Every structure is written in C-alpha cells, then in structure tokens.
Amino acid sequence: MALLEVEKITLTFKGIAALLDVSYRIEKGQIVSLIGPNGAGKTSMLNCISGRYVPDSGSIRLRDEELLDVPAHRRTRRGLSRTFQNIALFKGLSVLDNLMVGRHARMDAGILSSVLYLGRARAEEDRHRRRVEEVIDFLGLSPYRHQPAGRLPYGVQKRVELGRALAAEPELILLDEPMAGMNLEETEDMARYILDINEEWGVTVFLVEHDMGVVMDLSDHVVVLDFGQVLATGSPAEVQADPAVVAAYLGSQDAAFLGR
Amino acid sequence: MQGTCGLFHTSYASESQLLPTSFQRWRFGLFFAAYAFCPLFLDAYDLSVLIMIHVAVIGAVALNLLTGCCGQISLGHGAFVGVGAYASAILSGLGLPFLLALPAGGLVAACVGMFFGIPSLRLKGIYLAIATLAAQIIIEYLFLHWDGLTGGSNGMIVASPDLFGLAIDDEPGHFWLSFAVAALVVLAVSNIMRTRPGRAFVAVRDYYLSAEIVGVNLFATKLAAFGVSSFLAGVAGGLWAHYVMYVTPEMFGVGLSISYLAMIIIGGMGSVQGSVFGAIFITLLPEFLTFASGAASDVLPGLSDSLMAMKEGIFGLVLVLFLIFEPEGLSYRWRLFKAYWKLYPFAH
Numbered sequence: 001m002a003l004l005e006v007e008k009i010t011l012t013f014k015g016i017a018a019l020l021d022v023s024y025r026i027e028k029g030q031i032v033s034l035i036g037p038n039g040a041g042k043t044s045m046l047n048c049i050s051g052r053y054v055p056d057s058g059s060i061r062l063r064d065e066e067l068l069d070v071p072a073h074r075r076t077r078r079g080l081s082r083t084f085q086n087i088a089l090f091k092g093l094s095v096l097d098n099l100m101v102g103r104h105a106r107m108d109a110g111i112l113s114s115v116l117y118l119g120r121a122r123a124e125e126d127r128h129r130r131r132v133e134e135v136i137d138f139l140g141l142s143p144y145r146h147q148p149a150g151r152l153p154y155g156v157q158k159r160v161e162l163g164r165a166l167a168a169e170p171e172l173i174l175l176d177e178p179m180a181g182m183n184l185e186e187t188e189d190m191a192r193y194i195l196d197i198n199e200e201w202g203v204t205v206f207l208v209e210h211d212m213g214v215v216m217d218l219s220d221h222v223v224v225l226d227f228g229q230v231l232a233t234g235s236p237a238e239v240q241a242d243p244a245v246v247a248a249y250l251g252s253q254d255a256a257f258l259g260r
Numbered sequence: 261m262q263g264t265c266g267l268f269h270t271s272y273a274s275e276s277q278l279l280p281t282s283f284q285r286w287r288f289g290l291f292f293a294a295y296a297f298c299p300l301f302l303d304a305y306d307l308s309v310l311i312m313i314h315v316a317v318i319g320a321v322a323l324n325l326l327t328g329c330c331g332q333i334s335l336g337h338g339a340f341v342g343v344g345a346y347a348s349a350i351l352s353g354l355g356l357p358f359l360l361a362l363p364a365g366g367l368v369a370a371c372v373g374m375f376f377g378i379p380s381l382r383l384k385g386i387y388l389a390i391a392t393l394a395a396q397i398i399i400e401y402l403f404l405h406w407d408g409l410t411g412g413s414n415g416m417i418v419a420s421p422d423l424f425g426l427a428i429d430d431e432p433g434h435f436w437l438s439f440a441v442a443a444l445v446v447l448a449v450s451n452i453m454r455t456r457p458g459r460a461f462v463a464v465r466d467y468y469l470s471a472e473i474v475g476v477n478l479f480a481t482k483l484a485a486f487g488v489s490s491f492l493a494g495v496a497g498g499l500w501a502h503y504v505m506y507v508t509p510e511m512f513g514v515g516l517s518i519s520y521l522a523m524i525i526i527g528g529m530g531s532v533q534g535s536v537f538g539a540i541f542i543t544l545l546p547e548f549l550t551f552a553s554g555a556a557s558d559v560l561p562g563l564s565d566s567l568m569a570m571k572e573g574i575f576g577l578v579l580v581l582f583l584i585f586e587p588e589g590l591s592y593r594w595r596l597f598k599a600y601w602k603l604y605p606f607a608h
Contacts, residue, residue, distance in 0.1 A: 050473055076475035090466035092530065093459065101459045105475025111488060114455035115448045122273065123457055129272045168474060 001064060003028040003204050004049070004172055009058035011044055011228075019055065020042040020228045026172065026221075031198050031205040033215045035239075036225035037248060042208045043085060045225065049206075050082045051075050062172065076105035076163040079171030083161045083178060085208075091150025094257050095141055095160050098149050102167030133164045139193065155186040162193060172204045173197065179211050187214065194218060216240065224248070278450055283356050296439070299432030307431035309547055314438035315500045316539035318445045320523040320530055322492035325449055327521070328530035329458065330485035331465030332380050335517050336373075336392040337493050342512025344369035344494020345501035346403065346410055347417040354533035358421035358428075358502065362441075372399070373490020380482045396514050403509035415508030418501045434503045441499060445492055450532050452488070460484050462530070482537035528589025537590035549574055 002025035011019040019041045026032045034042050043200045043234040049060055051072025062078055070078065081102075090098050107128055113121045136142055139159050144152055149160055158178060165173055178194070179187045180189040191214055197203045209215050215222065216236040224239055226248040232239050239245055269275040279285045322339045334340075335343055348365025374393035381460055383391050403410050408414060420429040421437070428437055452458045460481050463471035472478055501507045519542055527538025549571050586593060 052469065052472075071477075073475050073477045076473065082473055084470060088467045088470040090463050090470070093462050094465050096274060097459055097462075100456075101463045101471075101476075102474050104456060104460055104463070107456045109456040111452060111457050114457050115451050117451040117455065125276060125455060127270045129276075164470075164474065190514045 002026060003063060004046075004206070005059075005061045005064075006049075006141050007059045007061070009048055010043070010057045011041075011048060011053055011055040017228050019048070022051045022058070022225070022228070022230055024223045024230060026204060026206055026234055028204055029173075029202065030207065030220040031207060031218050032221045032223065033207045033209060033219040034223045034225060035209070035212070035215055036231070040225040041228040042225055043176055044228075046082060046176050046206075046208060049174060050080065066240060073105075076168050076170075079169075080174070081165040081168040081170040081172075082174035083158075083165050083176055085176040085180060086203065087157045087161060088148040088153070089157055089161055089164070091148065093149060095144045095149055095152070095163075096129075096132065096136070096146060098160055098224060099135055099163050099167045100128065102164035103132060103169075131169070132167050135166050138166075138196070139163045155182055158182065158186075158190070159193070162190075166197065166201070166203075170203055175205060175207045175209075177208055177210060179209055179214055187211065191218060222243070272524065276454055278447075278454070282394070292443075296436070299435050304431045307435050309543065311431070311434050311438050311503055313540055313543045314442040315496050316520075316523065316543045317442045317536050318496035318499070319493055319520050319549045320451050320527065320535040320539040321445055321513075322489045322496065322534040324524040324527070324530065324532065325452070325461070325492070326485050326489035328524050328528075328535075329453065329465065330461035330482065332377070332482055332485060333385065333389045334392045334486075334489070335389050335521070336376055336395035336399070337489075337511045337520050338514060338516030338518075339396045340369045340373045340490040340493040341497035341500070341516065342403060342507075342509070343372045343399060343490075344497030345507050345512065346416075346497075347494065348498030349416060349501045349507050350409065352419055352421070352502070353416070358423060360497060362421075362498040362502075365498040366491040369494025369497065370487045370491035371541045373493070374483050374487045377483055377486030377490075379381060380477045380486065393514070396517055398514060400509060403512065410507075410509070413509060415506050418507060420505055421502045428502075438499050438503065439490075441495065445495065446532060446536065449492070453532060457481075457484065465530075495521075522579055526579070526586075526589060528591035531589065531591040532590045533594070534591030537594065541590065545575060546571060 004026040006025070007023050009019050009022045010017065022045065023042075033044060036042050044053060048055050049067070051067075051070070055068070062080065065078070067075060067078070067080075090101060093101065107124055109121045109124055136145060139162065141156070141159060141163060144156060144160070147155060152160065162175070162178060165175075175194070178190050182190060192206055195218065196205070198205050207215070207218065219236050221233070222236050222239040223233045224242070224245050231248055232242045232245050234242070267281055269280070274280065279288060299308065319337065319341055323334060326337075327333050344365040346365075347368035348361045352361035356364065376392060379391040380388055392560050404413055406412075420427060422428065423437070428434055449552055453461075453511070460471070460476045463474065463476055464478060464481050464485075468478055471481075497512070500511075523538035523542045524535055525538070527536065528534025
C-alpha cells in the first residue's frame, strides 16, 4: 500500500486547468520529487495535498484514508506537514516558538488550562519542548534559539521552516523548493538534512525542486508535470532518458541540462 | 540558576518563568508590596486616578491580546467594555453578588465580542476595522435606545460592590479590588502568551497560511481571541461601573476604543508589559497636562486657559510623536533601558 495515492486530481481556476487528471503514488520511506517547468502546477499540487486548494475532482488518500474530506488544519495530525516556497515563518516569534507552534496539532492545552498554567499545561510545555530541542539539535539551530525568526539570515530561516515542519512529527513532509535561493554550501547542507530526515527519522519526503542535480541525486522516484498533466514517472535515470521530458524542458533533444 | 557570572537555566521550566531572575522577583515583590500601601498616604483623587489606571490596564491588555498578538484590529473595544459594564451593573442590580456579576458581565461581553468577531474570518486590516467600528456604533445605539434595560441617555445607578459582606464603597477599597483584578488579568494573559493558545494567536497574525498548515484552526483561534479579549474588556467595564456607580452611554463611545488603541500602540503592540505602560501613560497624560497648566498659571496666568483648551491637541501631538520616534513602543524603550544598566558602566 502506498503512503499517499493521488488519483485523477483535476483543479481548475475559472476554466483554466491547473491540474488535469493527475495520478501518482508515493511509497512509504521514499524520497519522491515533483519536477516540471514553471507553471506546470507543482505548487498547486502541494496545495491540494496540504488543503489550501480544493480540487474539482479526484481523490488523495493518505494511508488509504481520504484526505480531501479533512479540513486543512486537521491534516497535520494525520501525519502531513509542509514548507513553503517563500519563507512563511512567524516573524515575531523566536525560533523556539516557531518550532513549538509546529507542535500545535500534537498539543491540547486550551485557553483555560493555559491561563492557570498549573501542572498539566506546564508538563505539556516541557514534554513538547524536549521534542523541539531534538529538532533544534538536528538542524543546528541552537545559536538562534531565542532570536526572532524574522531577523535571521535567509538560509537559516529556510532551516527554521524545515524545523517547524519536522516538529509536527510528520509521516510525509512536503518540501516546496527547499533549495531556492541558496548557495552551493547551503544547498549541500539542505540535501544532507533531507537525506537524514528520510533515513534516520523515517519520514517520507515529497520534494518540489528546480535544482536538477539535487533532484536526481536524492530521489528514489520522480514525477514530471507539464501543463498540469503527468508527463512521466519513474526512477531518476528513466525520467532523464524520457524524450518527452527533455522536450518539455528544452524543446529539443539536448539532454545536457537534465543530466548535469 | 543564578550563578555569580550569569543566568543559567538547568530546566525548561526555569527558562519559561515569567520572572526568571531572583532580582526581578525581589523587584516585583517589593514594588507590589509598596504599591499596595498607596491608599495609606494618597488622597481620594490620586487613588481615583490609580483606579482608572487599573481599569485601563485591563482594557489595554485585553485589546493587545486581540490586536497586538492575534493581529485582529478592533475599533469596538470601547463598546465591549460598555457591554461588560451594563451587564454586570444589571446583574448586580438584580441581586447577583458582585463576585459573580463581574465575570458574568465579562461573559456577556465575550459573547457579544465573538459575535462581532465573526467577520474576521473573511475581513482583514482596514476592512475589519470598519466592521468592528460598526459593532461600536450598533452597541452604542443600543445603550442609548434600549431604555428598558439600560436606562437610555439617563444611564443607570450601580450599587457599590460587596465582597463577602464587606462593602467596597470608598477609594482604598476600590483601589485594592481593581489592583487585584488587574494583576490577575496581567498574569492570565502572560500565561496565555507563553503557551499553546498564545503562540497560535501570533501564528495567525504573522502568517495565517502556515498557521493553518501547523494545525491552527484559523476561525476558532480568531474567535477565541475575540472571546478572551472581550471577556477581559467586559471585566474592565464591570469594575469601572461599580467604581463610579453609574453608567451612561457616552462613557463607552468610539473615543474610548481609540484611546485603548493609543495605549497599545504607545506601549508596544503584542507586549503585555507594553499594554501596562501604555495604559499608565494615556491615563496620566491628561492629569499631567492639567497639572502643568495649573503650575504654569502661577507664572503666566493667561497660559493655563489656553493650555487646557489645547489638551486634546497636545494629546494627539504626543501620539503622532510616538508613532514617529518610538514605533516599537514603551516596552522596547524599557528593554533598551534595562540592557543599558545591565552592563553599566561598560555599555557597549
């Protein structure tokens, strides 16, 4: 059984199809990449999975449970979390609090118990703080723990966002261009984090990325999207060799771009 | 743990304390103890100013929770204070003990506030400001025209409160009562802000899209912010009504809403401490201007009249100057001040 099954998803905006009959599967434990030229519908696809967009038809099943019936804010609890293409941190909160918000769905203190801040609310804070500290250690964020997230350098903010998604203890993490705007060193670090998340934390990764070198190196499986339709799926080598994919990217037979 | 060379936390609990160092705890404790003795050496007028500061602190902390922390602007808080004032006045008039009438008034205000908070799901920023302004106007209209309940423009008389058979009918009594309530409210909101619901409020303010992704229910969170905030505003109103012993519609006009906004802007948006500073500042400013014009009248007899006339103008001028020179508010200035003295004389 696949962890995530996307079946015949169609999403239209005023008659324009952003996604058309898109189907693919994400197996548990894999790193799956979604690639495609600009405007192919990659981020729309992630938005459908995370609940920002509601597709017109089709189904998305996580562990065989229909996801489209679940409101966006409840999907986190089902084991789904994501990062955004542009940094979407809570700028006024410290790094620590950003990650603590990441655990929102796993905590249950309500207003009344937190007003009193007695035994239970306090114990819950400590318990979740411990998990968050693990993420902080893993991502090397300890020097920034108490700094407001909005004032950190770009690369660190990207890492904090990854940390926030990780803090939710996801089974499936959706990463929307985690390497965008990063230099080579930062890209390598991020690639290492993604591999570690996958191998050590056992999180299945669904990656949208433009850096083909990264995609081909990291992925177990690649889904190529073009004009809202699935163009090809398969291992990185299969996709690289697919003439349709090459044509979509370059409009020619020159495969140098995809190969690197 | 406070060592000789710095502050080191050895547990998460010690780090999340509101007052982490023993110096802070001593400072607070001594200040509170000294402050509680104010009624012994201040006259009734000074105490009445302090009582109004306590009421303003509650209202400002309430509004800051909603506007500063959760990012939902409200121009209707003056009216929510009024709902709490009328509701608790009516309930205590019906014979409900004050200790029940006060939170009950808050609950009524919370319901009204949550009702008028419903548009916040769809409206943001200036549009929400207009929607809450509509709330202010509607509620004010009801105060004025629902004669059977509110007494209309004549207002209504409120009985002085009674705590466990102890009548609170003089300034010292009201000072201690409002001081205790204000301290509890500040503590409660500080607690909210350092736990899950408070972080959810800020998440909604800073980036609602990712707030939803981490599992925050946007609508429920905004409504909760409206609810808690109007509850506290209602409590402020209840205290105020029972202190002045009458309520009239003009006490809760849009001017009151604006002055609460001014308090949190001057104090510092999103800061509990800032709301306290802002409330003190805005309540004391007219007193100070009166005092200054009184003092000036000895030297320049003609000036005091014109100073009194310019009071509103000076008030506005101070607001504008604050926005220009201190956009982060008094709480930020206070942090800089503390950081300076911490390292004195090596302030680099």
